[in-house]
Amino acid sequence: GNSVTQMEGPVTLSEEAFLTINCTYTATGYPSLFWYVQYPGEGLQLLLKATKADDKGSNKGFEATYRKETTSFHLEKGSVQVSDSAVYFCALSSNTGFQKLVFGTGTRLLVSP
Amino acid sequence: DAMVIQNPRYQVTQFGKPVTLSCSQTLNHNVMYWYQQKSSQAPKLLFHYYDKDFNNEADTPDNFQSRRPNTSFCFLDIRSPGLGDAAMYLCATSGHRGFQETQYFGPGTRLLVL
Numbered sequence: 001g002n003s004v005t006q007m008e009g010p011v012t013l014s015e016e017a018f019l020t021i022n023c024t025y026t027a028t029g030y031p032s033l034f035w036y037v038q039y040p041g042e043g044l045q046l047l048l049k050a051t052k053a054d055d056k057g058s059n060k061g062f063e064a065t066y067r068k069e070t071t072s073f074h075l076e077k078g079s080v081q082v083s084d085s086a087v088y089f090c091a092l093s094s095n096t097g098f099q100k101l102v103f104g105t106g107t108r109l110l111v112s113p
Numbered sequence: 114d115a116m117v118i119q120n121p122r123y124q125v126t127q128f129g130k131p132v133t134l135s136c137s138q139t140l141n142h143n144v145m146y147w148y149q150q151k152s153s154q155a156p157k158l159l160f161h162y163y164d165k166d167f168n169n170e171a172d173t174p175d176n177f178q179s180r181r182p183n184t185s186f187c188f189l190d191i192r193s194p195g196l197g198d199a200a201m202y203l204c205a206t207s208g209h210r211g212f213q214e215t216q217y218f219g220p221g222t223r224l225l226v227l
Contacts (some may be wrong), residue, residue: 006154032213043117043203043218044156051213091153098144098163098210103155 002027006090006104013080013111019037021075021107023064023090031067031092033057034101038087047075047088079112116140117219121206125225126194134189136204142217144210145187146193147179148203149220156203157213162187163210199226 007022012110032051036044048057053068066097073090090104117138126132126134144163148156160169162181162186176198178190191198201223 036218043206043220043222045117045216045218046215048211049215093212095216098161099207099212099214100158101156101216103157105153105155107163 002031002102003093004090004092004102004104006088006107007090007105009087009106011107011109013109015082015113016079016109017079017111018111019075019080019084021088021109023073023075023104025071025092026072027071027092027094028102029094030068031094032099034091034093035062035064035073035075036089036091036103038089038106043052044068052079059103080109080112083094083099085109085111117204117206117217118198119202119222121222122220122224123225126191126218128196129173129193132191132194133189134204134224134226136187136209136219137185138204138217138219139185139208140206140207140208140217141184142208143184144214145181145218146207146209147187147189148186148205149179150201150203152200188200194224194226196226199224214224 034049035047037047048059050057050066056065087106130224146161147159150156181187201221204219
């Protein structure tokens with residue numbers, strides 16, 4: 001079945017450091033890929049998405065590229081801020097039937113001043 | 114602001130005592146989803162409604178039921194909560210069911226079973 005694997009957290013960085021959170025997936029067909037973010041006490045929010053191979057999603061300085069050859073969708077940001085501290089979830093949606101999101105277990109990011 | 118609202122944010126119930134969690138949305142979306150998220154685990158889809166059409170996941174226990182009386186509201190009923198049902202329950206909506214759709218999540222209800 002479909003699955004998503006994320007790097008274990010927490011990821012601890014200093015402000016202005018470079019961020020990478022790894023995400024790989026297993027799926028049949030050509031899924032859509034998503035990154036959701038969950039700030040403390042809030043629900044999940046869509047951060048970015050990509051719907052086909054080689055697409056790059058971007059938002060708020062975050063980027064991720066859909067790499068079919070490596071089945072990856074790694075999240076990157078060039079310079080993190082304290083306000084980026086949150087839990088980040090990678091997810092996929094298969095392109096068959098309805099949109100069923102399959103999530104990774106989440107990666108907590110802690111950014112210190 | 115248009116949004117997905119979940120009430121209550123925290124719910125305490127007793128073992129075996131039925132409990133209902135509520136979700137409402139002002140987005141006028143066709144699809145509403147319920148997810149269960151246990152500690153340090155990924156959210157797991159329980160079921161969804163496409164308009165009035167209920168769609169259960171194959172591995173969702175019979176103990177979990179749902180109602181959608183109108184477009185705006187959707188309820189999650191747990192008939193006889195067990196200790197293993199303690200979790201965060203997330204409601205989400207989307208305009209349609211296409212695989213490229215964005216789902217909009219509420220803040221969640223954390224359920225504690227004593």
